Amino acid sequence: MSTVTGVNSSATGRLLDELAGLLLPVVMPLVRRLPAMILVLAGLITLMGVLVLVGAHRDDAEIRAHSAxxxxxxxxxxxxxxxxxxxxxxxxxxxxxxxxxFYPRGLQPGQIVRVEYDSTHPDRVRVLGRDASVGSWPIGLVVAITWAIALPVGFTLRGRQLRRLESDRLAASIAAAAAAATPGSDDASTDGAAPDGSDPDDSGPDGSDPDGTDPLGTGAGDTSPAKSASTDAA
Structure with a gap:
């Protein structure tokens, strides 16, 4: 039973990983643009409110010009x-x-009400005594609430993104400085040289110098003519 459970958990984990791999490339750009998207949405709501008010004032002007x-x-x-x-x-x-x-607030089915309309276009009609000012305060309230929410949220999210970018930049700078402080290959190239600057491979196979002198004073490497003559005399 535990084996089956483990297999199911593993399959679920792989499925979640694959799903995350598919969604992250799409979601992350949206998350990075979220502050701007919030402000754009607030701007669109404001624009819609302004257009509604402009249209209402235009209709009021037409009704007043041909009032009935x-x-x-x-x-x-x-x-x-x-x-x-x-x-x-x-x-x-x-x-x-x-x-x-237009401006029907408070009206109920069956109610009798006086209306003012455009005599040239009777479909353009409003409740008598009401105009665009009736709808101005609700639209203004919606716009004010929208910006009261959008501005703090948008700037808070943007601030977090900037702090994260600064943290990543600082971490990259520290990593680059650490890499620059690490000893390079130039130091390793001098490891094979002797302290006095001579080449250790210049000695002969028996430890003597190539010029025949014995650095240890044992005479093993001495092949000079004087040494050979003394040997013959003996």
Missing amino acids: VATAEVLPGSDFSRTLIAFTTAGGETVSPEKGV
Whole structure:
């Protein structure tokens, strides 16, 4: 039973290693860019909020330029994204804007409400007495919360990355200095030389010098003519 468990654990470990090897090349670049991605996301949210406000002010301007007032009924089927209404224009046309009414906060199905619309485009309609200022503070609040979170998180992550890079750079510098302080091959090349600078291989096979002198004074290597004559006389 223990053998089977060990085999399963080994297979699981290999599978995790392979999965990590596949994911790390994809995940690590994203992790390194995470601070920038957070700030970019916050910028996009801000841009969307600004565009919404610009569009709302433009619609308000069009309604004010061709203003008409009617009584509308809030229809069932409304949701978070839109509040459906139906009203009759001054020309007798019944209109139910597909995008709903602007600034519908607090409206309930079946409720009767006064609306102001663009007489040239009746689908452009808002609750009477409301304008883009109603939506300004929620959008501004969302943008403020977004940056209140994005800035500390982004700069904190970036600071950690910079400290890690500095630590790696310092470790590389220490390693390079240690490698430079290690004795090189130049020191090893002088190990075979004698202390007095002579070559130890210059001596003959019996320990004598090549010029016939005996460095030990034993006379074994002396081959001079005087030495040979004294030997013959003896």
